[in-house]
Amino acid sequence: MTPPLLSIRDLRTYFYTEAGVARAVDGVSFDVGAGETVGIVGESGCGKSVTALSILRLIQPPGRIEPGSRIEFEGKDLVTLGDEEIRHIRGNRISMIFQEPMSALNPVFTIGDQVAEVARIHAGLSRRQAWDRAVETLALTGMPAPEDRAKQYPHQLSGGMRQRVLIAMALIMKPALVIADEPTTALDVTIQAQILDLLVHLQKEFGTSILMITHDLGVIAETTSRVIVMYAGEVVEQAPVDELFARPHHPYTEGLMHSMPHIGHDQDRLNVIPGTVPAPTNWPHGCRFRERCPYSWERPEREHPPLYDVGAAHVSRCHLAVEPERRNNPHAPLVVVEGVGAA
Amino acid sequence: MNVPVANESAQLLSVRNLRKEFPIRKGVLSRQVGAVKAVNDVSFDVARGETLGVVGESGCGKTTTGRTILRLIEPTSGEIRFEGRDVRSMSTSQLRKLRRDMQIIFQDPVSSLNPRMTIGAIIREGLTIHKLAEGAAADARVSRLLQEVGLRPEYANRYPHEFSGGQRQRIGIARALSVDPKFIVCDEPVSALDVSVQAQVINLLEDLQREHNLTYMFIAHDLSVVEHIADRVAVMYLGKVVELATAEDLYREPLMPYTQALLSAVPVADPKARKERIILQGDVPSPANPPSGCVFHPRCHHPSKDAACTAIVPPLEEKTPGHFAACIKQSPTTVSWEQQKNAGGVNPPERYLPLAAVHA
Numbered sequence: 138m139t140p141p142l143l144s145i146r147d148l149r150t151y152f153y154t155e156a157g158v159a160r161a162v163d164g165v166s167f168d169v170g171a172g173e174t175v176g177i178v179g180e181s182g183c184g185k186s187v188t189a190l191s192i193l194r195l196i197q198p199p200g201r202i203e204p205g206s207r208i209e210f211e212g213k214d215l216v217t218l219g220d221e222e223i224r225h226i227r228g229n230r231i232s233m234i235f236q237e238p239m240s241a242l243n244p245v246f247t248i249g250d251q252v253a254e255v256a257r258i259h260a261g262l263s264r265r266q267a268w269d270r271a272v273e274t275l276a277l278t279g280m281p282a283p284e285d286r287a288k289q290y291p292h293q294l295s296g297g298m299r300q301r302v303l304i305a306m307a308l309i310m311k312p313a314l315v316i317a318d319e320p321t322t323a324l325d326v327t328i329q330a331q332i333l334d335l336l337v338h339l340q341k342e343f344g345t346s347i348l349m350i351t352h353d354l355g356v357i358a359e360t361t362s363r364v365i366v367m368y369a370g371e372v373v374e375q376a377p378v379d380e381l382f383a384r385p386h387h388p389y390t391e392g393l394m395h396s397m398p399h400i401g402h403d404q405d406r407l408n409v410i411p412g413t414v415p416a417p418t419n420w421p422h423g424c425r426f427r428e429r430c431p432y433s434w435e436r437p438e439r440e441h442p443p444l445y446d447v448g449a450a451h452v453s454r455c456h457l458a459v460e461p462e463r464r465n466n467p468h469a470p471l472v473v474v475e476g477v478g479a480a
Numbered sequence: 481m482n483v484p485v486a487n488e489s490a491q492l493l494s495v496r497n498l499r500k501e502f503p504i505r506k507g508v509l510s511r512q513v514g515a516v517k518a519v520n521d522v523s524f525d526v527a528r529g530e531t532l533g534v535v536g537e538s539g540c541g542k543t544t545t546g547r548t549i550l551r552l553i554e555p556t557s558g559e560i561r562f563e564g565r566d567v568r569s570m571s572t573s574q575l576r577k578l579r580r581d582m583q584i585i586f587q588d589p590v591s592s593l594n595p596r597m598t599i600g601a602i603i604r605e606g607l608t609i610h611k612l613a614e615g616a617a618a619d620a621r622v623s624r625l626l627q628e629v630g631l632r633p634e635y636a637n638r639y640p641h642e643f644s645g646g647q648r649q650r651i652g653i654a655r656a657l658s659v660d661p662k663f664i665v666c667d668e669p670v671s672a673l674d675v676s677v678q679a680q681v682i683n684l685l686e687d688l689q690r691e692h693n694l695t696y697m698f699i700a701h702d703l704s705v706v707e708h709i710a711d712r713v714a715v716m717y718l719g720k721v722v723e724l725a726t727a728e729d730l731y732r733e734p735l736m737p738y739t740q741a742l743l744s745a746v747p748v749a750d751p752k753a754r755k756e757r758i759i760l761q762g763d764v765p766s767p768a769n770p771p772s773g774c775v776f777h778p779r780c781h782h783p784s785k786d787a788a789c790t791a792i793v794p795p796l797e798e799k800t801p802g803h804f805a806a807c808i809k810q811s812p813t814t815v816s817w818e819q820q821k822n823a824g825g826v827n828p829p830e831r832y833l834p835l836a837a838v839h840a
Contacts, residue, residue, distance in 0.1 A: 180674035281762075295763040296538075325537035325701065327760045330745035334759060352675060355747025378751045396679035398708035400731060400746055401839030407683055407708065410676035413644050 141168035142313055142346050143192070143210050149203040150184075150191045157418035161187040161200070163370035169314065174340060174347040176361035176378070178354060178393075182414045183367040185350045189316045192348075193233060194223050211313065229259040232307040236319035238299035242291040248302045249275075249287025255309050274305040279335055297328035301335070308339060316348045321356065333360055354397060358382060363450075366390050369415060369425035372444065376451035386453035388430045424456070431467035432457060492663060492695050493526040493549065498558035500541075500548050504768060516768045518544040519555070520719035523796070526663070531689070531696040533710025533727065535703055535742070539764060541719040542699045546665040549697070550582050551575060562663070580610050583656035587668035589648030593640040599626070599651055600636030606659040625654040629684060646677035650684065657688065663695045670705060682709060703746050707731050715739045718775040719767055721796055725803040733833060735805040737782045740837035748839070756836040774807070782832055784809040788825030 150162040162184040169175045177185045191202055194215060208215040211230065215223065235241040243251060252271035256262045262270065268287070275283035278301040291299055300320065307315050317336065321329040337360055340347050349361055357364055357378065364381045366374040366389065374387040385391045395408035412429045415421055421428055424437035436456050445458030457464055499522075501515040519541045526532045534542045547553040549560055551567060560567040562582065570578060586592035593602055603622045607613045613621050623633035629650040640648060649669060656664055666685065670678040686709065688694060700706050706713055706727070713730045715723040715738065723736040734740045741758040760779045765771055771778050777789040786809075794806040797814050808815040811829040820829075 180676060297763055325764075326703070326745045327537065327741055328763070329747070330757055331759055333747070334757070353747065354675075354749040358749050358751040358753075359747045382749070382751050393675055394749065396676050397749060398682075398704040399749065399839075400704045400707055400743065404708075406686070407679040409679045409683060411680070413646060413677065414674075 139171070140209075140212075142171045142173075143169040143208070143348075145188075145192070146207040146209075148188065148191055148206045148208060150187050150196055150200060150206070151203055152200040152417075154199055154418070156416075159417040160370050160420060161417050162191060163420070165367070165370075165372055167365050167372060167375065169346050169348055171313070172340075172344045172346055173363065174337075174349060174361045176349045176351065176357040176364045177367055178351060178357050178364060179367035180352055180393075180414060182417065184370040184417075185367050186318055188367070189233065189318050189348065189350055192316060193227055193231060194218075225259075228255055228306075228312075229310045230312050231314045231316065232310065232312045234300075234303050234307050234315065234317040234320045236322050238296060238303050238323065239291065241303055242299060244291055247288050247290055248294065252287070252302065252305045252309060255306050259310050270309060271305070274309045275301070277308070277339070278302075278305045279331070280305070295328075296324055297331060300324060300328075300332050304332075304335065304339070308343070308345070311343060312345060314346045314348065316350070318350045319352070320349075322351070322353070329356075336360065354394060366393075369420050370417060371425065371454060372452075373426065373454040374452065375444075376448070380449060380451050384448065384451070386447045386451065386458070387426075387455045388432055388457070389426050390453075392429075392431075424454075426455075432463050434460075434463055436460065490527040490529075491525045492528045492563060493697075494559075494561045495525070495545075495549065496523045496559040496561075498522045498545065498548060498560065499556045500544050500553060501556045514768050516766075517719050517770060518767060519548060520767075520770070522558075522716075522719075522721050524714055524721060524724060526695055526697060528662075528695055529689075529693055530711040531698050531709055533706035533713040534697060534699045534716060535701065535706050535713060536716035537701060537742075537764060539718075539767060540716040541767070542716050543667055545716070546584070546667050546697055546699050550579070550584055550665060552584070576609075580606075580659045581662045582665070583659065583661040583663070584665045584667060585649075585652050585656050585669045587671055589645055589652055589672065590640075592652055593648060595640055598637055598639055599643075602640075602651065603636075603655050603658050606655065610659050612659060621658070625658055628657070628688070629654045630680075644677075645673050646680060649673060649681050653681075653684065653688070657692070660692070661694070663697070666696055666698045668700055669698075671700065671702065678705070685709065703731075703743060715742070718764065718770050720775060720806065722776065722807075723805045724796065725805075729800070729803045731839065733803075734837050735799050735803065735810050735833075736776075736807050737780050737810075737832075738776045739805075740834060741779075741781065743839065744834070744836040746839075756834075758834060758836050781834075782807065782809045784827035784830055784832070786825050786827045788820040788823040791823035792820065 146166045148162055148165045152159040152161055165188055179185045190196055192208055196202060202216055206216050249271050253267035256267040256270050272283045272287050280286050280301050321332050361378050363377050365372050368389050374390050385394055392410040396410055410429050423439055424442050427433040427437040442454045442456050444452040444454050447453045447458050498519055500519040501517050503512045504514040506513045522545060536542045548555045600622050603625055604618050607618050622636050626633050626635055631650055670681050698709055710727045713727050714721045717738050723739045734743050741760045744758040758781055762779055773790040773792050774794045792808055792815055794808045796804050796806045799805050809829045811831050813829050817828055
């Protein structure tokens with residue numbers, strides 16, 4: 138069996154703040170295979186973006202990747218790689234598409250220059266060659282009249298067009314892995330549809346692996362083949378996309394799915410996950426979700442659950458895997474009032 | 481004029497031909513060189529106790545419409561009546577009284593709360609201005625309001641930065657409720673919140689509506705949230721209401737091609753439901769220079785689209801009982817085939833409902 142393209146083991150990224158040590162990513166392990174689209178879903182503060190930044194080694198003090206964490210990519214451990222080597226990987230073998238297309242572009246350079254710069258740095262192309270390649274790549278992203286558009290500045294483009302520029306920058310070196318961090322969150326729904334279609338199309342065309350980070354289960358369902366659910370700095374569930382939506386195991390995943398209104402399936406009242414995500418400086422003992430969980434009993438209070446095997450390529454960090462009868466009598470959430478000081 | 485009316489006697493708010501233009505100025509003399517038609521001839525009614533959802537993409541004029549109704553932005557022309565009273569002709573002092581009845585909840589729970597005021601002071605402000613309560617009575621009322629929105633009464637002494645986004649939105653709701661309003665404009669109240677917290681706030685808004693007999697105008701870009709909370713829904717595009725119907729009708733049978741595209745674009749949280757999608761070409765045109773005729777025609781996918789669409793401004797007309805849409809190619813239409821042919825039309829109107837727009 139060929140090794141996966143990206144293999145993360147026990148990744149821990151901590152931030153040493155005045156309020157204490159924020160364990161933003163706390164023991165995360167997963168793989169991304171070649172040509173695969175893997176989704177990471179979770180709410181703000183779950184550690185999904187910090188995971189992405191850790192892969193590219195973009196963590197700034199007071200944050201750091203803790204010793205013992207491993208991020209293996211194409212046979213190299215990115216955690217221990219020298220600065221020069223990691224720069225060679227960024228934008229070349231692994232690239233990233235950010236959420237906010239305005240702040241990710243430099244307002245004083247034309248978009249053609251900014252896309253071409255990537256090819257000049259990483260492929261050593263001449264100005265002319267790099268420009269031509271930039272125009273070609275912009276055309277691939279469906280940008281109309283790419284020769285003319287390349288001469289424009291970011292403020293002259295709409296949000297959807299700017300996102301295409303970022304995608305062109307991410308793809309110009311034909312990287313093995315693209316990390317897309319909420320790539321459509323800032324866009325309107327019809328533009329989101331255009332961009333998601335484009336990503337799926339390009340992924341098929343180039344065989345690039347995509348790590349899709351989002352809070353939107355709809356985006357996950359439509360673009361990914363395998364899903365990782367994160368909560369409180371940990372992976373709480375992982376499964377192939379069809380399996381996850383058909384048989385969510387972790388009560389948090391279940392809660393997320395039920396608290397979303399679905400078009401065409403209107404219910405009288407939305408189910409609610411009570412409370413808020415706990416603070417990363419102070420994750421609860423035992424199961425980190427237990428205070429918000431409708432099934433919680435003594436065991437989750439005492440014992441931090443491991444990732445249990447619950448089906449075909451399906452794991453869940455919940456003791457219900459070994460005490461399934463506990464699911465039969467959920468108690469009504471007692472605490473509807475939120476606690477102060479949460480993230 | 482044929483105007484979408486919910487029920488004549490039950491109307492709380494009625495808006496007719498509302499327009500808001502923002503001037504574009506240029507040069508040292510700030511000469512006006514054009515205008516952004518943010519709200520362009522909008523008419524609708526809101527019945528007592530109902531929730532009117534307003535959906536559309538950025539720049540469609542939904543927020544401006546909401547703020548113009550409260551006169552937080554002065555309209556350029558048109559009529560706004562609240563319980564029969566003409567809102568546009570009101571003096572400042574009359575308007576202040578009116579604001580007791582009409583409140584707003586903002587999208588951003590961070591910038592809409594003064595960071596230097598305690599939660600108690602923020603909620604109390606309305607009580608003082610409208611002379612509703614003072615001293616111990618006001619304190620008691622603040623405590624009750626906090627409890628009503630699911631927060632502890634002792635939070636009154638804390639400051640906004642101590643709270644999470646969802647909690648801050650609850651504080652904004654308590655502030656709006658403090659003066660016992662009849663009507664609340666909810667401007668994207670859950671857009672900035674995480675999914676699980678969003679559901680808490682939506683449920684809270686629904687509970688409060690029942691308990692206080694509130695009427696909502698619920699502005700949002702998220703179509704699934706609007707379907708859940710709204711009784712009727714208005715779809716806006718480039719400053720115009722292009723479709724207006726009960727939530728049930730709109731989501732089951734969207735008639736305006738723009739609504740169809742919008743509904744088909746929503747990602748479905750079900751991997752088995754992967755479906756066809758109407759991908760709109762290009763971007764929304766600039767509201768400073770909207771297309772002629774039907775503002776949606778450059779991006780429209782209706783099979784009968786033709787030159788008539790570029791010439792005739794489609795009226796918002798009743799296609800089926802209570803279901804209004806602005807499209808001269810979606811039959812039935814009051815714009816006769818004769819008129820359409822005179823305007824260069826070649827394709828007669830037909831009924832068109834692509835499968836991609838229907839969520840089973």
